[in-house]
Amino acid sequence: MSKLLIIICAILFASCGNQSATVKQAGTDVLPSLSYTIYTEKSELFAEFRSLVTGDTTKLAGHFTRLGEFFSAITEGTITLTLTVGDNTVSQTSAVSSSPGIFRYAIIPGKSGIGKMVFDIRNKDYTDQIVIENVMVYADAKTAISSAIEEPKSNEISYLKEQAWKVEFANIAVARQSFNEIIKTTGEILPAQGDEMVVTANTDGIVTFSGNKAVVGTSVNKGEMLFAISGGNLTNGNTETRFQQAKVAYEKTKADFDRAQELTKDNIVSQKDFQEIKARYETEQANYSNLSRNYQTGSQKVVAPLSGFVKIVLISEGQFVTAGQPLARVSQNRRLVLNAEVSQKYFAKLASITSANFKTAYDNKTYDIESMNGKLISYGKSNDANTLFIPVTFSFDNKGDVVSGSLVDVFLKLKPFEGAIVIPVSALIEEQGVFFAYVQIAGESFVKRELTLGGSDGINVQVLAGVHEGERVVTKGAYQIKLATVSGAIPAHGHAH
Secondary structure: OOOOOOOOOOOEEEOOEEEEEEEEOOOOOOOOEEEEEEEOOOEEEEEEEEOEEOOOOEEEEEEEEEOOOOOEEOOOOEEEEEEEEOOEEEEEEEEEOOOOOEEEEEEOOOOOEEEEEEEEEEOOOOEEEEEEEEEEEEOOHHHHHHOOOOOOOOOOEEOOHHHHOOOOOEEEEOOEEEEEEEEEEEEEEEEOOOOEEEEEOOOOEEEEEOOOOOOOOOEEOOOOEEEEEEOOOOOOOOHHHHHHHHHHHHHHHHHHHHHHHHHHHOOOOOHHHHHHHHHHHHHHHHHHHHHHHOEEOOEEEEEOOOOEEEEEEOOOOOOEEOOOOEEEEEEOOOEEEEEEEEEHHHHHHHHHOOEEEEEEOOOOOEEEOHHHOOEEEEEOOOOOOOOOEEEEEEEEEOOOOOOOOOEEEEEEEEEEEEEEEEEEHHHOEEEOOEEEEEEEEEOOEEEEEEOEEEEEOOOEEEEEEOOOOOOEEEEEOHHHHHHHHHHOOOOOOOOOO
16 A cells, blocks of 8 residues: 655744644554654654544653753653643653653543643753643544545655754754844954053063063963073173162162261251252162162063963073063953954945954854954044055953954944844855755754855854744754765654654
8 A cells, every 4th residue: 555644734933932743644544643843942842653542542752852052862850741631631751761862651542632732841950841732632543544634745854863862953943033234354353452561671681581481371470570681791781780889879879868967957068969969869769779679689570561471472591682672472362352454345334333243263163242242442434545445443352262363254243134034154054155954844854945145244144045934944963964864874754763
């Protein structure tokens, strides 16, 4: 007897999520096989069972998935199934079977009519309730078989829950939302003003590194020693000689000043002479204090001007340096600047820029300026004659691992427009320049859709055609579905558990 494939698809949007039901019939003398896929905010149920007949035992396999960044099988706790038709109720509690994520039931309906199934999830981590509305219980098998409707052929792809649970898999319900027009360009990450400082030599001499504190990437605290500069065997500019000379000069002028103070009381020293002695003393005192502030035996200490990390070292150990010469750069890497270069053709739209995303080359990750406490600082009112581009500048907190000095792809966001169909960029599959996505039409059934795309902000992309509001699009694991399809590893749809 030729097999018929029967399906009834219904999509219901409410606070409980998305519900779809599929009806399959293996033959005209066999009860039709039902399957339901229902989502709540926390869980997904994919249930398979034969049409319900009063007084007959119906075996049901429930595949329960916990939603999140990645979908995973529910492997602990109990789930209670309650079937209610009018005033008749039957109930059964099941623990997870030998197949993680699958809970099995055998129920006997006590009354025919339209009812509902309720699954109460009790887990140590969370609880949830999943409801299947409008479940039909037939008075006899003949009525159930005659109620089946033939389904038109489709090119659906089967991808089992057991496969999805083993990989990083997730999907989302497509919804209309606001979306920003995007200007795509390039830019550079720079340190914010005051976030990076240059360490300079405070005297002439030979540089010695302070342990590993002068190694690029090393964390340092403000005031922590980075280098020592000594005179070594230098004849001129010897640090030790200069310090001793300053100390002697300071002690001599201090003694002169102390003596002059006493003599001035008796008018032995005139006010004019006293002021000259005082001026020499204060000059030598300042010179000595300056040298002794970072002095250690035979050398001057060079310390970190702020807490952060050593970004770059500009000299080699043992090198002769002069006062004021740059030795290193210390960066906090806490507040950064995104400097984007925009083509002149977008000049009229610059005033509409509200935010930006940027994508780094070293980790291929897209960052949202707004989520990093970012803001637009300025945009150029004229272009640079050398580059023919107009600068647009943002500042933001480095909450991730963004590297100052890196080149990035930039997605400038303009004022949003409403009602766009938007999906994550991670949902896209590219084949020879054409983009596709996998749409879930039932718990273990998917179709591949060609997409017509609009703008992208690096995180999401606008879809002009190919998916519809309410459909569920695979956002993680699309390539696994593609590879499994190509390899022929996916079993035929309608497998038995």
